[in-house]
Each structure stands twice: as C-alpha cells, then as structure tokens.
Amino acid sequence: MTVHNIRVGESKRGDASDGTLAEAVGGRLSRVDGPAKITGAAKYAVEQQLEGLAYAVLVESTIASGKVRAIDTASAEASPGVLRVLTPDTIISLRTASDWLGTTPPDKPYCPLARDITFSGQHVAAVVAETFEQAVAAAALVNVSYDETPSIVDLSDGKAGDGIAIDAMTKEWGDAPAAFAAAPVRICAAYNTPREYQAPMEPHGLIARWEGDRLTVWEPSQWLDGMARTYAEWFEVPFENVRLVSPYIGGGFGSKALALSHGAVAASAAKMIGRPVKLVMTRPQTFTGYGGRAATRQTVTIGADRDGVIQSIVHRGVNETSIDGMWVEPLGSVTSIMYATPNFSSKQNVVRVNSVVPGAMRAPGENPSAFGIESAIDELAYEVGIDPLEIRLRNYAEQDPHAKKAWSTRQLREAFAAGAERFGWSRRSPKPRSMRDGNQLIGWGVAAGTYPVRRAYGEAVVRILADGSVEVESSSIDMGQGTYTILAQTAAETLGVPADDVVVKLGDSRFARAGVSGGSRLAGVMTGAVHKAATSALDQLVGLAISDPRSPFHALQANTLVVANGRIGSPRGDGPDVSIAELLKSVGRDRIEATGDTMPANSTAEDRYKNYTTIAMALPHTEGDYSRYSWCAHFIEVRVDEDFGTVRVSRVVSALDSGRLYNPKLAESQWKGGIIMGIGQALLEEGIMDRRHGRIVNNNLADYLVPTNADIPDIEVISVGIPDPHSSALGGKGVGELGIVGVAPAIANAVFHATGKRVRDLPITLEKLI
C-alpha cells in the first residue's frame, strides 16, 4: 500500500518566463506528479495487489422498468471458482446513508441490488469469484426474469409530462412577461442538450477490505471524507473506521465524488466472504452505473429595444431525473446573471424518466444554461443587426442583476477586449455565409461563460522534518488538476524553502480532512489551508530560534528572523546563518508540526465533521457584500463543409478571468481541457437511446465520441484575471469548470455565421447541416 509521496525535484521546472520563480505561488512549475504517471510508477486505486483478493462482477437489468420476478443463480453458483452470488435476497442488509447535504436519512435498509427496476443497466446481482475471468463467466450465467412495465424513455416521451416544479430554482424580478410583450424586438427559441457522459479514462471501481469492523477502500475519489461517511453509514461503523485511499484519479469530471451502489456491492461482498474484493465497471457499465449530465431543454425569450438593449428575459428549463432520485441541473444559473435586464423570470421543472439518476459533470447547470442564453443573445444580435460582441457589451451587467450586489471582480469586459484583439474579431464580415475557403464555409462565433466561486473551509498539516524538508498532508485529492503541485508551491513560498524540499501527500482519509473536490473550489480552499498551516509552522520555527537558549539566534535578541531558501538568518543579515536542519538539531527537535484550518475559530468537532463530509457548510458565493464568479469569453472559428455538413473547429482564442493563478501553466491546461470537452459537447457527444428498450446503445468509446487530437486546433488562452481577495485567501477564483462554459454556444454561433443555420440541439452533427 503506497501512500503517495511526491517530490517536486522529480519533475522538470516550468519556465519562469513571467519573471515569477517557477516554484513560487504563481510560477509555472510543471506537474510534480507527471513523471510518476508517465513512467507508470503511479499506482491507481484498483492496481493494489492484495493477498487473497477476490473479484466481483455486476449483473445488470436488461429492461428499463418493471420488477425482478426471479433470479436463478444455480448455474452461476456451480460455475468454477465462484465464491458467492449476491442478489437482493442474499446480500447483507445495509442502512440508508445520508445525502451529500448530510440530511438525516430515512431509517430503512438500503439494498444496492434492485428488485424494482427503474432503468436499463441497473445492478440486480453480482458474482464473486476467485478470478476475474471466472466472475465474468459466471455473471453471464445468472438468469434474471422480469415483469416488465412500460418505461418513460426521455423528455420527449409522451408519458413524461411536465414534471415537478422546483420552486427553489425560480428567479424573478420586474414583470418579465409584460415587458416582453411590450418589447419592439422579441426572440424566442428552444435549446436542447442531450445526455452526456463524463467518460473518464479510468473507469469506476474499487477494492474493499475489512479487518474486523474496519473497512479500507481503495477507490478513485473526488471526496474521500464524504465517501467514507457514506460507507460508514451504510455499514453502521464509526466514521473513523473507514479509510479511503485514492492517491491518483484517472479523470473524474464530477463523477467520482460520491460512494455509489457498486461500491456498496463490493464492500458488502468483501464483508460476506471475509476477503478483499475488487470490482471494476466495464466501459458499458460506466454509462448506466452512475449518472452523466442530464438531458435538458430550455426556452429563452428575450424582449429588447431596437438597439439591442434587453428589456426582459423569460426562461423556462427542464431537466430529466430518475424515477426515484432527484437531480436538478440549475438551468437559470447563467441566464440570471450574465446580462443586465430590468425584468426577468426563470423557472425550472424536473421530469422523471427511466434513467439512472443524473449526476455532476463539469459545470453542472452553468454549462447547459450558457448554451441557452449565449445562443439566444446571438440570435438577438442578428435580429437587430448588431455585432454579437457589441450586443454583449451593450447589455453588460455592472453588478449581479439577481443578487443585486457588486461583483467581487468581473474582468469580462477585459476578456472580450483581449480575446477580440487576439482573434482579429474586427475583421469579421457580419453576414452569415459570407466567409469561405473553397468548399469550406467559415464562421466566427463568440460566447461568454461563467462559474461561481464556490468556497469552503479547509484543513492541512505541515511538518518541518529534521533534515529541513517539509511534508504537507491532506485528504484532498489530485485528479490531474495539479493539487500536488500548487500545494508544494504554497508551502515552499510560505516557509521559505525550495519546492524541491516539499513532499505533498494526498488521497488518504487518514490525513487532515478535506471537503469535496468539485465546483472548482479545491485550489482556493487548500492553498488557503496550507498557507495557514505553513505560516503557523514558520511561526513555531522562528519562535524556537529566537527563544530557545540552545539556538544560535538566542543571543541576538531579535524579535524576528527570515527564512529563505531553507536557511534562517536575521533580517539585516548581521547574525548567524544556518539551515533549518541545523537549527532543529541545535534546539533538539526532530520536527515541527502545525495543523492549519480555515474554519471559524469557535467551530466544534461536529462542525468540522459536517464541513468535510457534507456540502452543507459551503459558503454562498453571494455571501456578504459581493457576488463572486469566474468569467470567460470564447472566440471560435469553425469550418463547415458546405456539401458534407461536417464542422471542424479551426481556431480558438479564449480570455479567462479566474482571479490570481497559483500556477498559470496548470490553469491554462485546465482551461484548455474544458474547452476541448466543450468542443466534444458541441459537435460529438450524445447518449443515443433505443426508445423501445430505454437503453443507451452507444455505451462505449468507439461509439460515444469524444474529440481526438485531430479535432482540436491550437487553443490560445489568455488570463485576464486580477487577484480577488473576496474569493479566496490567496486571490484565486475557480479554474477547472470555467473553460467549458460557453464553448458550445460559441461554436453553435460560429456555425450559424458560417452557414445561416441555427442549430439549437446539441450535438451539431453533420445531418443537421446537410
């Protein structure tokens, strides 16, 4: 069991072209976990080799709605190597766990294997065997019979109805319908996004091992403490008895934050057979074992005057959820804040369909919301004959139109200016179909994006060891976004040691607790916590140096000392100059340890538990006097073949405001990753449903298309952010989710400019354009 250790010195330095030292906060230090991943040394959760490991394989429902009549396990049980066949009747009983808000659950048993079928691909049984192959073979022998009932396939199903009104989503001011009716220019259109899937490289899976009533789970996780809480509640053991280990994550995109039913199956199986059990989803199972992005529909109506100044926005949204779960994809989130409007109304319904409960996928809510409003304002621009960039500036929201508060920082105007300049927007010919290169119609589109700054409290341990090196510990995680790297930078800068001397340990729930790594909050939360812990360690170090009689500085009677490059000296350089290791030796200490957390001072143990294992204590982004968001503007060129309808993105320039960047190189990669995912969303990604069976049929990566390198042009990203003291301790705002928001509408707008065809249903596949 390797707990993960990474030394900064193993990776190549970033260039320090901006003048910042690569290893200081704000420097372009390369990913410190890069070499381990590239050489294969990085051990992912399910790669652990454990003594006595058994293998579980899931059996899934082949109908979308109905009841399990019977499960015949006889031939599976007789199959070689089979240790146990789990069905709803034979699996141990679990307790229902609380949700991610920590809401007290109903006091009833929980069974991760279903008798009542509410979607195709639901787990109904599992086989545990000595080898993976034996488990696969036996799983195919489990014979499940069903009593099938008609299913509600999707939002367009006649049986789906209008759904449930989610009043908490309603946002209204002024009199939007009346102002719309009175407006001289009116546009109204419907925008749809399909089911989309996170499709991480590393499929979901875990190894679960019980030792008495202690459970260890090796599982890729965006939230160790939250998942540990769920496991603890399911199995009715103390939270402290559950250890989650997740040193690396092969992509999450929102899908790995919660303990899911397959985890309950594996941990139950391990308990039942008294051996560690490994369960890994097949790629097809990753399309039904947990939820992707819900399909959405929105209507956006905008009333404006002839100069394109918005008078009213009326927005209605619908997203699908499952038959017995609730997922709300907040569709009015961008609609309500992007543009100034005196009159506004947004409402949302949720419709139950026979699907797995949808889940979080990069920028849930903001992403589809932006597709609606950023397409609609483009339509308005053409309607009134104003440049799409100009109309956005004309309706610029000088404050948060919904919260009616000042923006903490909003560098969106700067983003428009910088992006337009780099892209050459002023050379755009306004008319659709007016730019071409041979058979290629060329279109230029713009759209804005935003994502709220989600804030929470964090905790970290910083240790200065006898040899002068530094350890940072946190149960937060790195799923590729660069946590290892920026926390090393933060500790190095705060303590005055080279980043080479910092070891960051993450991904073990035994470490200092951490909340969810989602909503682009982790960097802001954790740099703040590490900064605090490191500051307190530094105070201890300096305090010892000044006050300990054995210290070489004792005689100096200084009231402070400076630590730089791992050495301690007096501010004026007139006293001794010793290394941290030498100082610790002289005062007879083998370490200094400090825990830092950013919780309010009077927090109780219960507050802490709640803070790290639920999202109930997240700080609202409109708390206090400010409204806090990240912002971006995407300028995109597409080439559409006039005969074939194929769309290729040929140029992207995006300017983004994520506040201060802790590491520009990593932030740029995150932004680009988001933009690439946005290109996939705009042009390729869609779960395709067999309506008779209620089943997604393109449930593999040959048929569910994500972009390849050949689909991605050079992407230029420009940082226009400034430090935002209201958003985080060190001035950063969110990075990870921002980049995807607004990409799909920028592409759809460019496609309209190229072809004169407005595509309002994603993805924009070729048959929609020929």
Next chain:
Amino acid sequence: MRDFSYLRATSTDAARQAAALPGAMLLAGGTTLIDLAKCGVAEPDTLVDITHLKGLDRIAVDERGATIGALARMGHVADHADIKSRFPAISEALWQAASAQIRNMATIGGNLMQRTRCPYFRDPANFAACNKRVSGSGCSAIGGVTRGHAVLGTSEACIAMYPGDLATALVAFDATVHLGERKLLVDDFFLLPGTTPDREHAIEPGEMITAIAIPGSAAARRSTYLKIRDRQSYEFAAASAAVGIEFEADGRTIRDLRVALGGVATKPWRVRAVEDALKGKVLEPETVRAASLLAVEGAVDHGANHYKIELAPRVVARAILKLGETA
C-alpha cells in the same frame, strides 16, 4: 468459465486444418476478434493464432499490380512507398481507418473480415434478436437506432453496414482475395445479407485468406479515398468513396473511372452506374454531380440514416472532382 484452447499455427496448411474444426477461429491482430469475444459475440472453442506464420506479411508491388500478404499490418501497408504512389486510395483508406495503435496490430486479412458495428449485433445480453448472430432470431435494428446502418444492399433480415475502409478501395480496383489457390474478386467475396445475413463471406470452413492482389491500372494510380465523418479521426465512415480516374490524352475526357462507396452499404459497394455514366464524358462539375446521384439508386433508409442517401453522392462527386483538379 469459458475455456478455449489456443493453438499457434506453424504452417498455413496446419492453420487451415485447425480452423476447419467446429468452433475454431483464426486469430490475427485480434482487434476485432478479442473485442467481439468481450461483448459475448464471438465464443471460439479454439483460437488458431496465425501471426507467427512466415512470409504472409509480404508486400510486393510492380507495374502489374500489388500483392499484399494477409498478415501485413494495416500501418505498414498504409506507409508503403509503392502502395502510396501506385495505389493512393489504398493507402488513404488504411491511414484513415481506426487509430494508429489498431493499425499497428491489425492485419489485412483480419481487416477484410471485420464485423459490422451494428450496436444490436454487439450486445447479445440485451438484444436477443439479431439475424446475423442467430439466424432467424429477428432484427433489433429495424425500428431502433439506425443512424449508422446501411441504405444500400439491405434486406428485411438485416440492414447492418459493412464498416471497413480498405475493402471499399479494393472493390473499386477489381482486387482479388486469395484463399490459398482459390481466388475470388473482392466484390464476390462479400455477400449481400439477403435471408442469410449470418453468412458474410464466400469463404468455406478450412479456408483462409492468404493474400490480396490488386491489378495495377492508371485509374488506381490516380486515385483517392475520401472519408466523411463527424469526428476527424478514429471513427467509421458516415459515407466514403474510393475513386480512381484515367483521362484521355486531352486531360479532360474520362477514359476509365472506378467508384466504390463505403459506410452506406451492407458490403463494399461498387457503383458502376456512376462509372458508366461518366466514361467518355468531359469532367465538368455539373455532369459529375448529376452522375453521382446514381450512386444511391435503389437506396432505402430507415429513418435516422436517411442523411446517408444525401451525403453519399456528394462524397462521390467531391472525390471525382478532386482527382480532376490534380490533372
């Protein structure tokens, strides 16, 4: 557990004999076969690994034509200098197929034999009805998701599209499949589904593809493979065209023309109607576009695949016109 035996063939004859036994299957690069075994479609009792056979990966090209051994890798053939210069359509069909990793593993013999991507065919656990898998069980695709299905050569029993790119180029240039001594035109090697979609090739038990041969021609020398798809790489064709052209001395009048369609039919689809309509004509955009419409004569759609009927003639026309430009 599904046990199977693995046999490494030491000679072509031994391979053929072993493969003649019931439940035996040849294993080449494995990129189709192992995939289908994982989906539960292929359930071999014996795998006869032919990748160690000597001499079957040769590529020989001269003015009379090219002979490509069944074990030559897709990637090697695509990069072969003489294939590129004498048969550009073949090289282009190959490098636009699959991914670099697959092309490095996959063989030419296996490539011809690849199976349809029909999602119902590939998911026996959820869709019992598939005439191609189990004769007489019905067709799950008809009435279901058909975006990728064929519009040409379909039957009531099966509308599955043949997804291969190479065979489309081969059929345009009258290539033959060598099954040892027996030689068959590629066009005859692939069968229409008719009432027996489970039978896809005119290959008998105990036979094995040893090579393919492509006659050299002026049309093959001036040829191209145009593949259209939503994703720029690593996707099967929405529609594709293999086209070769030979002009009269005037450089404008079409002497010889070869046209085959991929991505739209149940087998590699030669379209002689387009060839005949244009032979002897001067290459003009209007004439070419009008003639290209003949490519989809008799096409039948199943809803979501209707776009293929629009798309295919445009792909043919573009490919022909592109070759004209390089005159």
